[in-house]
Amino acid sequence: MIDVADLSVSIRKDKAVIPLLKNVSFRLGPGETLGIIGESGSGKSLVTYALLGLLNHTAGLEGSIAVCGCCNLLKAGRKEISQLRRQKIGYIPQNPQGSLTPTRKIKAQMQEVIAVKTGLRWKEAANYAAELLVKVGFSEPGRILRMFPHQLSGGMCQRIAVAMAIAGKPEVVLADEPTSSLDLLSKTEIMTLLGKAQKEYNFAMVLVTHDLGFALKYCNTLAVLYSGRLVEMGDTGELCFYPRHPYSKSLFGCFFNETQERQSALFHGEPPVFNNRVPGCRYFACCRERITACEVQEPVLVRIGTGQVACWLYDGGENR
């Protein structure tokens, strides 16, 4: 369904090449969910952009992405990409209220999306829109359809975005921090909706999130990004209870056990800036378990247990 191999994204600035994403690979089948976690600016959104073909004009793009029968998305033309977006991929934005056009009523916006995605006529699209709204939990779809986005709350807008995403019965759904701007109740609502929709349509989902709780509940696989590097990836259960990479350890340690001691250990040094080119591990400055080898060379992703980790501590494939 989704097969990303060695995806690297870099930009050129003042003749220096700055890698924003380096050698990210993962696979995802129908009905499966991959959770991408990592701090802000680590490149999580970039992964979703690459999957949507938004980066195709960029020069520093390497690797390959196969999605829903499109063998290499990164080389695909305009037509093929818009075909994919219409029929195969649903996208759920981070900022739902800002993502709906302020001057148009919900009805027109949904009709447009539905018409484009399903080929229905304008009038039939209105009926389907109401149907979809019921599906995402609105009891009075007619009233909602007559409203403008600014009359709705963030959670309601996000539900509409979910409705738009599933309008074309997608094979892949990309959700870029779908819950980060919502209150706890709406968060749970949106995630429940997504879970239900996934059961119904059996789509593969990439869920970028800061909510580890949801990540644990909804994802089969987790990928931890740090500074544009995939530092650890593995089965959700294994990764969260036995994290190997020091960054994952502090992330999940913080999530499960927020003692004073752990917290003070979290803020240890400063994370690297993208354009300073340290030769060694990107996490070196903050790492509490670093060894001398770490500063010299960057660790590569190695297989260990059921997952993969990029850290010199596990170079031999063994947990020391």
Added chain:
Amino acid sequence: MLIKTLKNRLVCACLILIGLYAVVSVGGTIFFQYEPNTQDLLQANTGPGVAHWLGTDYLGRDLLARIVYGIRISLTIAFFATLINITVGFLVGSVSGLLGGIVDRLLVGVLDIFWCVPPFLIVVMLTVALEPGIKNIFIALGLVLWIPTARMIRGEVRVIRNSPFIKFARLNGAGSFKIMARHILPNCIPVLLTTAAFSIPDAIMAEAFLSIVGLGVQAPNASLGVLISDGLQSFRIYPWQWFFPVLTLTMLVLCFNILGDALHEAYSSKAKGLLEHD
């Protein structure tokens, strides 16, 4: 939102007044017994009274009739100047903002050059070159006024282009043309309307200025500017000849300005939500 704006009494009053001005100036001779250009030298320079409500000028022409006629000319000039302004401004601004690249750089260059020349200089030069007259005044005004409009629209288009809802529409599979027609340009309309509302009083004032310096509407036709300039000459002896045209002009410009403000307010509070109302 528009309905809410209409509930504002001041705005309502302005609209009614503008409507009245428009009706009376179009109706003109239906309402009044005097022709604006008929001279009656025996009645020259009479003060406001029963026969001539606002008095007469130095040729005995009825001032009220001339003011009404003047409003008509001023409004016509303002209307067409604004029409040229928003059409050209919107076209150039949106093309520049949408296409980007070399076209954008070229157009911005042209705009920058025009921006550096005092606008009145261009208007004066144009009216001199085209010969003074109603048609040429609004052409000249329109050709100057569109420059700030185009800059504004270009900026707006560029802001909207990069907003999350455009990205979302694109990711939902909308084509470039639909994104432009349904998502980008409609969102420029508020700015365009506000610009238009402010461009009308600008044009009225500019026309008055041109007429006062003698480059405007030519005798015997009267615009508000011509009336003011005539009134100025005998301002000490027959102040009403100057006062009434000035009052009319002021009211007209004030009404349009209040209207423009209200429009601007309405659209910006709509975009920003509740917090703006406190």
